[in-house]
Amino acid sequence: MHTSTEQPHTYRLTIELVPSTCWFSNMRTKFPKRVWDAIRKEVYARYQHRCGICQDGSGRMNCHEIWHYDDETHVQRLDGFIALCDLCHHVKHIGLASILASKGQLDYEAVIHHFMRVNACSREDFERYREQAFQQWSERSAHQDQIVESEKKEGSTQ
Numbered sequence: 001m002h003t004s005t006e007q008p009h010t011y012r013l014t015i016e017l018v019p020s021t022c023w024f025s026n027m028r029t030k031f032p033k034r035v036w037d038a039i040r041k042e043v044y045a046r047y048q049h050r051c052g053i054c055q056d057g058s059g060r061m062n063c064h065e066i067w068h069y070d071d072e073t074h075v076q077r078l079d080g081f082i083a084l085c086d087l088c089h090h091v092k093h094i095g096l097a098s099i100l101a102s103k104g105q106l107d108y109e110a111v112i113h114h115f116m117r118v119n120a121c122s123r124e125d126f127e128r129y130r131e132q133a134f135q136q137w138s139e140r141s142a143h144q145d146q147i148v149e150s151e152k153k154e155g156s157t158q
């Protein structure tokens with residue numbers, strides 16, 4: 001079984017490209033607003049309003065879903081949530097970050113430099129890793145039968 005956490009290099013900050021078969025499907029849109037607000041506020045409090053990866057606490061936080069992908073059965077499972085700063089969140093969704101940058105809405109180089117700083121790696125390491133992430137995304141996106149599971153109870157952030 002291959003999961004999204006198995007990488008040739010172990011990076012603190014990773015790219016997590018959502019398979020195209022699951023685009024626009026996230027917990028924020030699945031829960032009523034009051035429930036989602038309670039979940040994200042609980043997550044922010046658990047992380048003491050700091051990024052769960054780079055520890056930055058100076059800006060806006062994002063409640064990021066942690067998914068486990070089983071590439072043999074084509075099932076993805078929600079494993080929890082993490083508080084992320086904007087830059088870490090943009091790295092997680094580097095494909096969307098690229099689109100935003102092409103529209104002049106985001107400094108893509110700042111996102112890349114953040115990845116390199118957090119992971120203490122070179123630009124070449126980043127480029128190689130990004131290529132691997134997009135290859136994995138392409139393989140996962142080829143399966144129209146992607147099944148989404150969640151064992152989370154409403155309001156649970158564990």
